Amino acid sequence: MAPQARDRVCDVNFTTWGRTYRASPARWSQPRDEAELRAVVARAAADGLRIRAVGAGHSFTDVAVTDGLLIGLDRLSGARSVRRRPDGTALVTVGAGTRLHELNRLLATRGLAMRNLGDIDRQSVAGAISTGTHGTGALLGGLATQVRALRVVLPDGSVRSVSGDDTPGSPDRELFEVARLGLGTVGVLSAVTLEVVPAYLLRSTEQVRPWDEVVEGIDALFDGHDRFDAYWFPGTDRMLTWSHDRVPAPEAARHRASRRGVLGAARTLGDAARSVLDEEVLANGVLGGVMQVAAAAPRTVPRLNAVCAAALGDRTHVAPSDRVMVSRRRVRFTEMEYALPRAGLADALRELEGWLRASGEPVPFPVEVRCAAADDVWLSTARGRDTAYVAVHQYHRMPRERYFAAAEEIFLAAGGRPHWGKLHTRTAADLAAHYPLDDVARVRAAVDPHGVLRNDYTDRVLGLPA
Ligand SMILES: Cc1cc2nc3c(=O)[nH]c(=O)nc-3n(C[C@H](O)[C@H](O)[C@H](O)COP(=O)(O)OP(=O)(O)OC[C@H]3O[C@@H](n4cnc5c(N)ncnc54)[C@H](O)[C@@H]3O)c2cc1C
Known part of the structure; x- marks a missing residue:
C-alpha cells in the first residue's frame, strides 16, 4: 500500500475562498486514481485520523476543515x-x-x-x-x-x-x-x-425594475421564466432581474448558423467584448474598487450602491446555456443563504429591507433571490417544498455579524433552511x-x-x- 499511497505530512494550509476558515491538516493527499484514494483513506483511518475531502474550497462554512487527512480530488478529474x-x-x-x-x-x-x-x-x-x-x-x-x-x-x-x-x-x-x-x-x-x-441556447434578458414591482410580482416572475434571478443593492429602490429562457430549436439553429464564417466570428467577438465589459469591468473590476472604498469609508456605501444600481442597464443576449448561467466572481465576499417556502419570500424581503433601512448597516454587496423546484433528496434545502432562495453577501473585509444575524432571524421566522455551504448558526x-x-x-x-x-x-x- 505504501508506495501508491501518496499521502504526506502536511505543509499545506487550507483556506476557504471567502477567507472564513482555515485548517492545518496533519496529512495532505492528492490521489491519482481510485486505487490510491482507497489506500490513503484506509491508512488514515487505521492511523486514527479523521478524513475530509476538499474540492475547490468554495464553501463558506468549515465543512471541509480537518486536522486529520485532507484529500484533494483534483487529479480524479475528467x-x-x-x-x-x-x-x-x-x-x-x-x-x-x-x-x-x-x-x-x-x-x-x-x-x-x-x-x-x-x-x-x-x-x-x-x-x-x-x-x-x-x-x-x-x-x-x-x-x-x-x-x-x-x-x-x-x-x-x-x-x-x-x-x-x-x-x-x-x-x-x-x-x-x-x-x-x-x-x-x-x-x-x-x-x-x-x-x-x-x-441548448439560453436567451438572457437583464432588466432594471422597481423594487416593489419585483417583490409583489415575484411568483409570476419565477413561474414565467425557465430561470429567474434578482439582485438588489441595499438602500436602492430597484432590482436587476435576470431571466434565462431556452431558445426554441429553429431559432437556435439560425443563431448558430449566424455565428459561422467571418461575419459570424465578428459578431461572436462583439458579444465577447460586451461580456468582458459587463463581467470584468462592471461585475468584478469596478466592483473591486467600489468595495475598497466601502471598506475604508462605510458611510459612502449608500451613495456607492446608488451609483452601482444606476450603472446597471437593460440588455439581452443569446449564448450556450453554461455561458449564460455562469459568471466570474473575483471580488471576495462572505455569504449566508436560506431556502424559504416560496410563499414566505415577499414578506421576508420586505422585513430585510426594513431592517437595512432602519439600521443603516453599510452593505455594498447585493442581495440575491432565486428559486428551485421541490425535490426528494434527503438533505436538500428544497426537500418537499417549492423553494425561494435569499442570499445576503458582505465584502470579506467588512463586518458581517450584525447583518447576517438580523437576516438569519428573518429567514428563520419564514421557515428557512440554511445552505450547507454558507454561513449560518443552526444546529442538528x-x-x-x-x-x-x-x-x-x-x-x-x-x-x-x-x-x-x-x-x-x-x-x-x-x-x-x-
Ligand atoms: C463565489 C461563490 C459562488 C457560489 N455560487 C453558488 C451558487 O450559485 N449556488 C449554490 O448553491 N452555492 C454556491 N456557492 C457555494 C458552493 O457551490 C458550495 O459551497 C460548494 O460546496 C463548493 O464546492 P467545492 O468544490 O469548493 O467544495 P468544498 O467547499 O471544497 O467542499 C464542500 C463539501 O464537499 C465535500 N467534498 C468535496 N469533495 C468530495 C468528495 N470527492 N467526496 C466526498 N465529499 C467531498 C467536502 O468534504 C465538504 O464537505 C458559491 C460559493 C462561492 C465561493
Missing part, C-alpha cells in the same frame, strides 16, 4: 464514460474532482449540457453536490437531483457503487441518498454519474424538523462506525452517527 439515450439525454460519468468549468467544456464538445447550474463554475462536481449547490428555476432542481450514480470510497478502503436505481429502502439506495448530498459524511466520492441533456437540534436526520445518522453509522468522516461542522449540523 470523463470516464458517456452513455447516450434515445431521447437525447445522456448519463455522463466523471471523476469526482472534475471542476464544473471542465465538466461544461467536456459536455459541450459532445453536444451536451447540464440541465441547470449555479452562478459560478469553479467548484468541483463532488463538492458542489455534497453541499446542495443549486441554481435557479421554478421547475429545476439543484445539482444533486441530476446525480444518477456514485462510486463511494468508505473508511475501510472498500468501494461501493450506488445508484438511484437501487431498490428503495435498500442499504445501497440509502447510501446513494446521503452520498449525493451529505457533506462528505459517508465516504469520499471517486466518480459521479450525472444525467445531462442535449446542448434545529434542523431535525426539516430533515430525516435519524435516517442519515443510521446510514453514516453503517459505513463509518468509528466516526472517521466527522468534523466539528458535521457534528454541529448533523449530530453524530447513530
Whole structure:
C-alpha cells in the first residue's frame, strides 16, 4: 500500500475562498486514481485520523476543515464514460474532482449540457453536490437531483457503487441518498454519474425594475421564466432581474448558423467584448474598487450602491446555456443563504429591507433571490417544498455579524433552511424538523462506525452517527 499511497505530512494550509476558515491538516493527499484514494483513506483511518475531502474550497462554512487527512480530488478529474439515450439525454460519468468549468467544456464538445447550474463554475462536481449547490428555476432542481450514480470510497478502503436505481429502502439506495448530498459524511466520492441533456441556447434578458414591482410580482416572475434571478443593492429602490429562457430549436439553429464564417466570428467577438465589459469591468473590476472604498469609508456605501444600481442597464443576449448561467466572481465576499417556502419570500424581503433601512448597516454587496423546484433528496434545502432562495453577501473585509444575524432571524421566522455551504448558526437540534436526520445518522453509522468522516461542522449540523 505504501508506495501508491501518496499521502504526506502536511505543509499545506487550507483556506476557504471567502477567507472564513482555515485548517492545518496533519496529512495532505492528492490521489491519482481510485486505487490510491482507497489506500490513503484506509491508512488514515487505521492511523486514527479523521478524513475530509476538499474540492475547490468554495464553501463558506468549515465543512471541509480537518486536522486529520485532507484529500484533494483534483487529479480524479475528467470523463470516464458517456452513455447516450434515445431521447437525447445522456448519463455522463466523471471523476469526482472534475471542476464544473471542465465538466461544461467536456459536455459541450459532445453536444451536451447540464440541465441547470449555479452562478459560478469553479467548484468541483463532488463538492458542489455534497453541499446542495443549486441554481435557479421554478421547475429545476439543484445539482444533486441530476446525480444518477456514485462510486463511494468508505473508511475501510472498500468501494461501493450506488445508484438511484437501487431498490428503495435498500442499504445501497440509502447510501446513494446521503452520498449525493451529505457533506462528505459517508465516504469520499471517486466518480459521479450525472444525467445531462442535449446542448441548448439560453436567451438572457437583464432588466432594471422597481423594487416593489419585483417583490409583489415575484411568483409570476419565477413561474414565467425557465430561470429567474434578482439582485438588489441595499438602500436602492430597484432590482436587476435576470431571466434565462431556452431558445426554441429553429431559432437556435439560425443563431448558430449566424455565428459561422467571418461575419459570424465578428459578431461572436462583439458579444465577447460586451461580456468582458459587463463581467470584468462592471461585475468584478469596478466592483473591486467600489468595495475598497466601502471598506475604508462605510458611510459612502449608500451613495456607492446608488451609483452601482444606476450603472446597471437593460440588455439581452443569446449564448450556450453554461455561458449564460455562469459568471466570474473575483471580488471576495462572505455569504449566508436560506431556502424559504416560496410563499414566505415577499414578506421576508420586505422585513430585510426594513431592517437595512432602519439600521443603516453599510452593505455594498447585493442581495440575491432565486428559486428551485421541490425535490426528494434527503438533505436538500428544497426537500418537499417549492423553494425561494435569499442570499445576503458582505465584502470579506467588512463586518458581517450584525447583518447576517438580523437576516438569519428573518429567514428563520419564514421557515428557512440554511445552505450547507454558507454561513449560518443552526444546529442538528434545529434542523431535525426539516430533515430525516435519524435516517442519515443510521446510514453514516453503517459505513463509518468509528466516526472517521466527522468534523466539528458535521457534528454541529448533523449530530453524530447513530
Ligand atoms: C463565489 C461563490 C459562488 C457560489 N455560487 C453558488 C451558487 O450559485 N449556488 C449554490 O448553491 N452555492 C454556491 N456557492 C457555494 C458552493 O457551490 C458550495 O459551497 C460548494 O460546496 C463548493 O464546492 P467545492 O468544490 O469548493 O467544495 P468544498 O467547499 O471544497 O467542499 C464542500 C463539501 O464537499 C465535500 N467534498 C468535496 N469533495 C468530495 C468528495 N470527492 N467526496 C466526498 N465529499 C467531498 C467536502 O468534504 C465538504 O464537505 C458559491 C460559493 C462561492 C465561493
